[in-house]
Amino acid sequence: MTAAPQQTAAARLRARLETGRLLVTPACGDALSARLIEDAGFDAMFMSGFAVSAHRIGAPDAGLISYGEMRDAVRDICAVTQLPVLADGDTGYGNAMNVRRTVAGYARAGAAAVMIEDQVAPKRCGHTKGKLVVDRAEAVDRIRAADDARRESGQDILIIARTDARHGHGLDEALARAEAFHSAGADILFVEAPHSEAEMRRICSELPGWKMANMVEGGTTPILPPDQLAEIGYNHAAYPLTLMSAAMRAMQEALAALRDGHPPKGLLPFEELRRLVGFNDYYDLETCYSDRRPE
Incomplete structure (x- = not known):
């Protein structure tokens, strides 16, 4: 008897999100921290660009780490865990054609989801100064390219579309971009750095599909307990720096x-x-x- 094909990491992530329960993902920056997350009993993990840059090259998350280094981190992390890995793809490392390469490369490396954002290069951590975003049309093209890459390659990977437009252009522009990202094929919408619980509620009530909250201790966004994030309407809560901060201390x-x-x-x-x-x-x-x- 032929064995049934194994479910992809993306399919397992999609099924988990469809349960309606908030998905809580601590972030790893290397294979060892990925092992610890799985051992602790979580359902999935986030691969943080901030953490990978710190672990791998000892440098800040300011666009210094390359696509190849990030892809290799995805590969190393996915090799040691059975959990779905949601991986930071930064800006896609260039134009729309680079985004296509990034999505395909992350999928081959084993990622269940890839996050693509609308910052200019070099990008910066979403809770630090100096952030700038590309215009809305270019931002949407990045998500269209990501969706095209997975469909044309036949690779199963979810797309997290992130906008940092709240910082310099206000929440209305960030919401408009996220809505356009959804229409372009994004599976999970991530409006970075809302300033209040009221803004978080607007994000969840006005946008379609699955929404991601980014819980950065000491950052701009209020740190709310998981039950409250779920009540507001978030489907996924990432903790990108918690493990790295605890380990460094x-x-x-x-x-x-x-x-x-x-x-x-x-x-x-x-x-x-x-x-x-x-x-x-x-x-x-x-x-x-x-x-x-x-x-």
């Missing part, structure tokens, strides 16, 4: 203890460290290839 504290001649506190037991890195799975698989001697 813990590393700073451990380094300070070592510098001052003290044993660091709060370390994982070595056995748990080995399990999370994957040694137990490795040892289990290794037994399949152990030497077999004649009886």
Whole structure:
């Protein structure tokens, strides 16, 4: 009997969103943090460009990291997890033709969704200064190109369309862009950096389809609990910096203890460290290839 084809990561993500329950996705920046998210029992994860840039090249999320480096991060993360990965595709790394390449490349690397935004290059983190956006027509072309790329290639990947127009052009322009993105083929709409709960409610009440909230601790958008985000009308809540911020604080504290001649506190037991890195799975698989001697 022929085995049934395995459901794609995008299909699993789509099915999860269709349940109507808020999808909460902590963000990973590398394969290790992806392992930790899956081990914690989440349904999916977000791959943050801010986190990947910090982990991979030690630089800010200011357009310094390249398409190839980001695609390789998608590949490495998807290789270690069974969860759907929603991946940051920044501006698509160029014009509409570059967007097509980005979407196809992310899909081949295993991403369940790719996020494309309307900032000019070099882009910036959505909660930092200096953001500028392209005109609305060019922004819509990016989403059209993303939709064309997945349809023509036959690859199953969801498109998250992000607009940063709220910053310099106001909420009305951001809503108009998001509406146009939906018409161009976007699956999930992401209006970045609303300034209040009232603005968040307008986003969810006035836009069609699935909506994404971006919970950046210390950023412009109010940090609301998941139940309240769901009540407002959001379908997906991403936490792009939570894990990286917690990890950096813990590393700073451990380094300070070592510098001052003290044993660091709060370390994982070595056995748990080995399990999370994957040694137990490795040892289990290794037994399949152990030497077999004649009886």
